Amino acid sequence: MKRFLMAIGMLMVIGSAALAQQRTEITLMYGLGGRLGEIIRETVDRFNQSQNQVKVRAEFANSYDGVLQRALAGIAAGQPAADLLQLEVALWPRLAEANHLLDLSTLPGFRQMFDGFWPVFRRQVDPDGDGRVFVSPWNNSNPVAYYNPELLRRAGFDAPPRRWTEFPEFARKVKAATGVPALALSSFPWVLEGAIFSNGGEMVRNHHLALNEPRALEVINLWTSMIREGTAVIRARELGTAQQDFIAGRVAVMFLSVASRPGLKALAGEERFRTQVRVARFPYFRAPAVPVGGATLAIPRGVPEERVRAAWTFIQWLNTPEQQLAFIRETNWVPIARATNDLPAFQRFLLSKQGLGYGMLQLPTARPRPTESGYLQAMTEINRTLEDIWINNRPVEASINDLVNRTANLFR
Amino acid sequence: MEVARTFGKARPVAKFSGVGRFLDVLPYLLPALLVFTVFEYYPLLRVIYLSFTDADLLRAPNWVGLENYQQIFTRREFHNSLVVTTIFAVSVTLLLVGLGMALAFLMNVKTRFQSFLRGAIFAPTVVSVTASALIWLHMMNPNGGPLNAILQALGFEGVRWLAHPQTALASVILIAVWMGVGLSAVIFLAGLQGIPRELEEAARVDGASPWQAATRITIPLLAPTTMVVFFLALMGTFRSYGLILVLNTDGGPVGSTNLLGWYIYQNAFQFFQMGYASALSVVLLLLLLFLAWVQFKATEGRVHYQ
Structure with missing residues (x-):
């Protein structure tokens, strides 16, 4: 009996090994x-x-x-x-x-x-x-606006505006009422792409970056004006700390992937997340548009x-x-x-x-998002140029023209 | 027999003379030579070759002559990277030499805490780059990190250490020094312990203060060690890139932490510009060879105290 059981066992082992090999x-x-x-x-x-x-x-x-x-x-x-x-x-x-x-x-x-x-x-x-x-x-995923309802309420808002053009006024009021910047903006171009697309602009056109076109410049100028006024802050390379800022109530609105929600929730904890985090649609200029990432x-x-x-x-x-x-x-x-x-x-x-x-x-x-192969490197250059404009106070148009010219060879 | 014949003619055992002698020792050198050829010389020659091509790791490379080298000297990012790297390398090196020497003096003092002190000073050296970066990312966290907590307790505003061009490079320098100072201190300690005590004692008998004995006797006698630490640190810092990778500064903000090593890595593995990255690597190699040559020149004429 013992030998029989051992034989059965051996057969099962060999059989399962053979089955495993078939996978x-x-x-x-x-x-x-x-x-x-x-x-x-x-x-x-x-x-x-x-x-x-x-x-x-x-x-x-x-x-x-x-x-x-x-x-x-x-x-x-x-x-x-x-x-x-x-x-x-x-x-x-x-x-x-x-x-x-x-x-x-x-x-x-x-x-x-x-x-x-x-x-x-x-x-x-x-x-x-x-x-x-x-x-x-x-x-x-695509980007959405995460906002702190308590900070917005103090400034008399229920939610962030739907249109980008209303943001400067909104941001001023939030800053005045709460003392904290209304927006955290990133120089990583994903959110920028959405804003420019919604304004009828393009990131790349005819084998060039199209950021020097009026529709794109309008977006960059608007963001720059809010940063220079102090109603928006740049959170370029420290996404983690930007989220911490938002959860801690040091900034009222930030734009992140809709899939960032579980991460934000983990960071905030159940209770704080429930009371301090709301989601709104991504704002637009002329017609709603978002990039997928x-x-x-x-x-x-x-x-x-x-x-x-x-x-x-x-x-x-x-x-x-x-x-x-x-x-x-x-x-x-x-x-x-x-x-x-x-x-x-x-x-x-x-x-x-x-x-x-x-x-x-x-x-x-x-x-x-743009799929031109040169865009990969161009993104780094966009990032650097926006930081230069926002941190070092460089002029927008000249910096963007320089960016477009120096990245032209990437799209050959 | 060969050995006996060599000894019979009273020739120095290790001296090379002629092809015959080289062939004698070749079998002994062959394993090491093979390893070096495969893992050092071949990649080096390959990089030099790639630097004259448009290699992108995706297609067969085409010969482009000196185009990559011309690009190096016309691209603004390279100039910025060279400046950033030089500031980083010189700052880290000087701090490693200065602090390392000071700590070595401290480690050399016989006290009850000597062992603890030596262990504590050397400890950061054995921490990996990744762990060091994580420690410092926590320390420098703008939201409640210990450094900002101290600043705020003293009445100052918090700093976004790695997010502002004016503080990002200084922060990276600080981390690099923290990681490297233990090793340089230990090298200096070895140097200190090799200095005959009688020299310092004689100076003290002649009325020299401890400061005078240190600055007039000990530090000058540490010159060979200082040279070694200086050039090892300088060459190591010129090759740095791992810290930037783990700190996730991406060479920024505004290129302020764009070290040459990172710039090469980014071009090679993020932008598919292996040809250009290879040319950059060759330029870096030449720079390091020059530094090595300076080191040899600087140390060959030194007077030793033995």
Whole structure:
């Protein structure tokens, strides 16, 4: 009997090992740490438990830049760094342009999945509309206004204005009533993109930065005037401390991703968050517009076919409405697939006042960020120029003209 | 037999003379040479080659001649980076030499707390760059960080240490000095302990005060150690970039912490400009070689006290 049991046991071990060998193992390289990293690992675990064909191993690369560096090292070595890469929206175009990413449009079931995306995400992953798609949208969001209702109430407001042109007056009143700056503005161009798009301007036009065009200058001038008046402050490189400032009531309004809400909540604590944080739609100049930010998933060229199929299975699973909802519940990212919106559970989630409602309401007016490969470096230059204008009190037009001229060669 | 023959002719054992002798020792050097060739010389030659190309890590590089070098000298960011790096390197080096020497004197004094003092001064050296950056990010946090708390307790306004061009570089210098001063102090301590005590005692017998003995006897005799610390620090600081990466200043604000090492990293791995970054690396290499040459020249004529 003892031998029989041992034999059965051995068979089970060998059998399970054989089964395990049948699973195709792939690596997902991701760049988000902290709680978001944990959520990604939990999602991967859920996928691994949901089926027996594919096993995904999640590998953390420290940051989006870290994913890019490992991808570049893989390209240099002639061996993909991973089977799936989480690439920030500004990073993938250059890799796709150099033919290092697999065209996903050739994979089975692509068209159905692609057609189910919100239009902004279809434009994001196929900006030139040629039908070739090198990435699949994954974690995406758009900016909203977070405000402190108590500070606004002291100045006689219930919410921040809807239009940017009303902000200078609003900011003066808030500063006068509370003593704290009304706005925290960032020189990182994501929020600026939204404001310029909403004014009918562009960040890049005809292979140049278009920040010296009147519509863009109007935005920069308006922001600059508030900073110089002291009614707005610049929080350029210290997002963490900017959020601390906001939670501590040292600034009344700040513009962050709708997906920043869980982080803000963790920082503030349940009670303080409930009383001191409200969300409003992103303001606009002429017509509402927001940029979408976040990251995409890409399969590098050179991944063996079997692992491509496995990676594609994982991407398709992530894009099912049920999985999107599970992901959104934790992260507050906006859904990629429109079908998610049809889930009753998702509608209940929207009504639960988790703050995602504004992110959803803004999706129809959302625009992809510029995908020109030169924009990646241009963003650093925009950042530096805005800091120079705001911190060193440089003249706006001359500095912006200089920026446009010195970045021209990046878009050749 | 070879050994016997060599000794028979009374030739110095370690002296190289001619190809034959080189071939004799080559098998012993080969493993080390191989390692150096693969991991040092090949990458170095590769970087020099890439500096003459438009390499972007994505496509096969094309030869562009001196274009990258011409760009270096016309780009404003490079000039800014060179100035920032020089300020950083000179400040950190001088502070490491000055503070390191002062702390070494302190560590050399025989007291009940000598062991504790030595451990405490050396401790930051063993802390990783990441941990050091995290410690200082907390210390310099504008919202309730200890440094601002002290300033506010003294009636001053809080400072956004890493967010303002006027304080960002000074903050990075402070952190770099905190991280490096333990090692320089230990090197100075070793130097101090190598100085014969009789010299200082003789000076004291002749009526010199402790200050005079230190400035006229001990510090001049520490000159070789000072040179070593000075040039090690100078060359180390010129290559710094990790601190900027972990402090997340991104070279800013307004380029105020844009050290050359960071500038190279950013161009290579964020902007896909490996050719330009390679040219920058070659320029940095030449700069460091020049500093090494100055060090050799400065130290070769020194009088030692043995």
